[in-house]
Amino acid sequence: MSTPYYVSPEQIRQDKEDFVSRGIAQAKEVVVLEYRDGLLMVAENPRKTTFKISEIYDRIALAAAGRIAEYEILRVVGIRESEVKGFRYYREDVTAKWLTNLYSQHMGAVAQAWDAKPLEIELLVCELGVTDAPANSELRNNQIYHIAFDGIYSEEEKYAVIGGRATAITEILEQRYTDGLEMSAALQLVTQTFRTIEADAADDYQINPQTIEVACLEQTAERRKFRRLSTDEVTTLLD
Amino acid sequence: MLDLSDYGTSGFFQILKRRHPELLATFTASDGASNAPVTEASFRHYEATTVLAVVYNAGVVMAGDRQATEGYQVGERRIQKVYPVDRHSAIAVAGAAGPCIEMAKLFQVEIEFYEKTEGVSLSLEGQANFLSHLVRSNLGLAMQGLIVLPLFAGYDLKRQRGRIFKYDAIGGRYEEDDYYAIGSGGKDARTTLKKRYTPEIDRQRALEIVAEAIWDAADEDIATGGPDLIRKIFPTLYTVTEEGVAEVPETAVEVLYNDLISRL
Numbered sequence: 001m002s003t004p005y006y007v008s009p010e011q012i013r014q015d016k017e018d019f020v021s022r023g024i025a026q027a028k029e030v031v032v033l034e035y036r037d038g039l040l041m042v043a044e045n046p047r048k049t050t051f052k053i054s055e056i057y058d059r060i061a062l063a064a065a066g067r068i069a070e071y072e073i074l075r076v077v078g079i080r081e082s083e084v085k086g087f088r089y090y091r092e093d094v095t096a097k098w099l100t101n102l103y104s105q106h107m108g109a110v111a112q113a114w115d116a117k118p119l120e121i122e123l124l125v126c127e128l129g130v131t132d133a134p135a136n137s138e139l140r141n142n143q144i145y146h147i148a149f150d151g152i153y154s155e156e157e158k159y160a161v162i163g164g165r166a167t168a169i170t171e172i173l174e175q176r177y178t179d180g181l182e183m184s185a186a187l188q189l190v191t192q193t194f195r196t197i198e199a200d201a202a203d204d205y206q207i208n209p210q211t212i213e214v215a216c217l218e219q220t221a222e223r224r225k226f227r228r229l230s231t232d233e234v235t236t237l238l239d
Numbered sequence: 240m241l242d243l244s245d246y247g248t249s250g251f252f253q254i255l256k257r258r259h260p261e262l263l264a265t266f267t268a269s270d271g272a273s274n275a276p277v278t279e280a281s282f283r284h285y286e287a288t289t290v291l292a293v294v295y296n297a298g299v300v301m302a303g304d305r306q307a308t309e310g311y312q313v314g315e316r317r318i319q320k321v322y323p324v325d326r327h328s329a330i331a332v333a334g335a336a337g338p339c340i341e342m343a344k345l346f347q348v349e350i351e352f353y354e355k356t357e358g359v360s361l362s363l364e365g366q367a368n369f370l371s372h373l374v375r376s377n378l379g380l381a382m383q384g385l386i387v388l389p390l391f392a393g394y395d396l397k398r399q400r401g402r403i404f405k406y407d408a409i410g411g412r413y414e415e416d417d418y419y420a421i422g423s424g425g426k427d428a429r430t431t432l433k434k435r436y437t438p439e440i441d442r443q444r445a446l447e448i449v450a451e452a453i454w455d456a457a458d459e460d461i462a463t464g465g466p467d468l469i470r471k472i473f474p475t476l477y478t479v480t481e482e483g484v485a486e487v488p489e490t491a492v493e494v495l496y497n498d499l500i501s502r503l
Contacts, residue, residue, distance in 0.1 A: 049358070051358070054355075054358075055355050056355070073243050073246050074241075076246055076247070076356050077241050077242075077243055077246070079352065079355050079356055080245075080251075080254060080352075080356075081241070083251055083348055083351075083352050084254070084255070084258070084259060084262075086348075087251075087255070087262060087344070087345075087348055088259070088262055102241065105240075105241075106240050106241040109240045110240065224351075
């Protein structure tokens with residue numbers, strides 16, 4: 001009988017992390033940031049009908065970086081679980097924190113399974129704060145949860161970035177971000193940040209309304225707070 | 240791990256049936272009891288309502304009275320019988336209140352679930368067809384008298400006009416070109432609409448004849464509530480146009496009725 005190879009748990013984890021970070025390094029970024037009326041989400045994405053940012057529930061949106069096929073199924077399952085919970089109890093009982101835990105458990109389980117490839121994605125689960133919630137309620141503030149491939153998640157404040165150059169973009173936002181931006185100012189901040197990052201890249205790099213995907217969760221909307229911005233609207237905001 | 244197995248194959252109703260049948264008690268409880276005798280009375284008794292829809296030049300008006308009836312008593316004075324479904328459609332229900340509200344809610348979630356997962360809205364025709372299945376799935380309860388009969392209306396973006404669909408108890412779907420009213424007061428409302436309706440009417444005229452039709456239905460039918468001027472409870476009126484579904488403000492409905500009463 002042959003002796004099985006011994007690989008230490010640290011090594012297994014490190015291998016998986018290396019594997020995923022090579023994938024994520026290629027992924028285009030998604031930025032979420034607070035603006036005056038809610039949360040603005042911007043992704044570099046020249047595709048017209050395949051989205052990285054999408055509506056999950058009344059106040060909740062999901063943004064993803066990495067492999068679209070792996071993220072797509074989690075998006076649909078997130079909608080399914082949210083609708084079932086809202087149907088069973090009440091729409092307000094569906095929260096980003098609950099959904100984040102659901103995703104986190106799933107992604108963690110996949111990452112730990114010995115016979116499965118970890119998911120090469122990162123997620124941002126965003127929820128718009130409830131303005132008329134009690135003063136001490138955690139629901140009052142906007143929530144942004146950043147979930148890594150292994151299900152480990154963190155709460156972010158004011159802005160969050162996922163994708164290959166997330167660290168570099170976050171550093172720029174740390175310097176340039178201010179509270180209470182208008183939507184146009186917030187969008188311009190993101191596109192300028194993308195340009196700064198790409199300054200050393202090839203000359204043909206372009207960032208324009210056709211190459212970005214923009215959506216928002218806005219307080220002024222009725223029950224469904226999520227809205228995708230049209231190319232025309234983005235053009236106007238960038239002018 | 241999350242169960243990912245039903246990706247891309249299911250609507251919300253199907254998911255509930257398969258995964259959470261306990262949440263669909265209304266629509267599945269009837270299986271064992273469907274041998275109960277059906278009487279003429281059981282079919283008639285519970286449609287205590289008047290809901291209606293009228294096509295006008297920019298879309299469709301949908302409206303309903305506010306009264307729920309328990310036998311010969313008023314069960315509820317402010318019940319809602321008209322519900323927006325998505326940006327371009329609305330449903331009104333007649334029948335047993337519990338299953339009615341349940342069906343309207345389920346239908347709304349199904350359509351929104353489709354829109355979110357697919358990224359586009361389900362066509363008006365598709366919505367109307369799905370509602371057929373939902374009505375049919377309630378057949379067992381309907382045979383025992385707990386009937387749900389919806390009226391469905393919306394603005395068809397492709398055909399650029401308002402459309403109305405009515406249903407029978409086994410899910411048969413029939414389109415009406417200009418107007419329709421259902422419920423115990425439906426026939427009275429239809430009589431008014433028949434006299435007042437002309438093709439291509441504008442919004443104001445459509446609201447006027449809808450208000451009058453509910454008035455007449457409430458006048459003839461004990462199970463239909465007219466405007467309650469003392470408690471300030473008025474029928475609900477919605478318009479569905481290319482711009483979306485909009486509720487006619489209560490103050491505007493009050494004006495409609497004050498005008499109507501002054502003309503009587």
